[in-house]
Amino acid sequence: MSGRFEGKTCIVTGGARGIGAAIAHRLASEGCKTAILDVDEEAGRVREKQLTSMGLSVKFFKADVSVEEEVSKAIEEVYETFGSIDVLVNNAGIGYGKPLELQTLDEWRRVIDVNLTGPYLCAKHAVRYMKERGGVIINIASTRALQSEPNTEPYSASKGGLLALTHALAMSLAPYRIRVLAVSPGWIDTSEWQIPPRKPELSPLDHGQHPAGRVGRPEDVAALVAFLASDEAGWMTGINVVIDGGMTKKMIYIDENVIEDSIKMLLQDTELASMIRTLIERAKKDRDEMREVLKELLEG
Numbered sequence: 001m002s003g004r005f006e007g008k009t010c011i012v013t014g015g016a017r018g019i020g021a022a023i024a025h026r027l028a029s030e031g032c033k034t035a036i037l038d039v040d041e042e043a044g045r046v047r048e049k050q051l052t053s054m055g056l057s058v059k060f061f062k063a064d065v066s067v068e069e070e071v072s073k074a075i076e077e078v079y080e081t082f083g084s085i086d087v088l089v090n091n092a093g094i095g096y097g098k099p100l101e102l103q104t105l106d107e108w109r110r111v112i113d114v115n116l117t118g119p120y121l122c123a124k125h126a127v128r129y130m131k132e133r134g135g136v137i138i139n140i141a142s143t144r145a146l147q148s149e150p151n152t153e154p155y156s157a158s159k160g161g162l163l164a165l166t167h168a169l170a171m172s173l174a175p176y177r178i179r180v181l182a183v184s185p186g187w188i189d190t191s192e193w194q195i196p197p198r199k200p201e202l203s204p205l206d207h208g209q210h211p212a213g214r215v216g217r218p219e220d221v222a223a224l225v226a227f228l229a230s231d232e233a234g235w236m237t238g239i240n241v242v243i244d245g246g247m248t249k250k251m252i253y254i255d256e257n258v259i260e261d262s263i264k265m266l267l268q269d270t271e272l273a274s275m276i277r278t279l280i281e282r283a284k285k286d287r288d289e290m291r292e293v294l295k296e297l298l299e300g
């Protein structure tokens, strides 16, 4: 792998597991001295050991990104250890899903604290050192900043805020030659980057509904982050780059074609999918007849 980051240092928050671990691995593999900043000390140590045993320059630093004193101290330690901070990847984040009326204010605040205030604090404290020779900040947002399933208000709001924080920082830090970008992943299966690694449990429907033909992998996001952090992306700042296998560009209207395609992917059986489609078409013409046929089939 080319050494695009030889002589440079990066911080990857939430780098112990998941997408952050893949980003830390990728940047370190390209020659970057890599600081993993994570709240989970046990996981952080395991990841540090794994990556250093591969000959990579990686060190773990413990901090909760939502606590300013911890962020400030950890970033100072990174600078003292490595001598510069060139790239900050704000990746640490927590998910959330609960019906609106059951959501508590404490939960809302925690998600905003980690997912939005965390990147703000890390940027604020890293910039003290990045100003010396310029650099790049990359905020890992989500396609949920742009579209939603029900019951995700704190998460979606935190990621939407992160997109706004991205362009605000890009303008404030431009005079210091610090570029700031957001990356918005869609569905990324992180099982293989957990501790311990797990086997992905994904169905053909999970993969097949993506225009790109598969669910995303942490390595997909890591490759994009490495490009954006490199000098090759030197003319990009302030924007959000979506990486989602095409899902946010997919127009969805429900009709027989969509149902047939979904059944085909779900059952991996073209003939059966076509027969079920015929049943639906017949049911549209004569619902009562089809109800009787299906009742007999299911009861018999």
Ligand SMILES: NC(=O)c1ccc[n+]([C@@H]2O[C@H](COP(=O)([O-])OP(=O)(O)OC[C@H]3O[C@@H](n4cnc5c(N)ncnc54)[C@H](O)[C@@H]3O)[C@@H](O)[C@H]2O)c1
Pocket: 013, 014, 015, 016, 017, 018, 019, 020, 037, 038, 039, 040, 043, 063, 064, 065, 066, 091, 092, 093, 094, 095, 114, 140, 141, 142, 143, 184, 185, 186, 187, 188, 189, 190
């Ligand atoms: N996995 C996806 O499908 C997906 C999609 C879009 C966006 N994202 C975003 O990507 C980022 C990484 O997600 P993931 O799926 O790899 O998550 P993950 O849960 O696998 O890993 C998150 C890491 O962040 C750390 N972390 C959590 N809270 C922290 C805190 N307060 N301070 C420091 N570290 C903390 C965890 O210990 C863990 O190591 C998140 O910001 C998430 O919102 C994920």
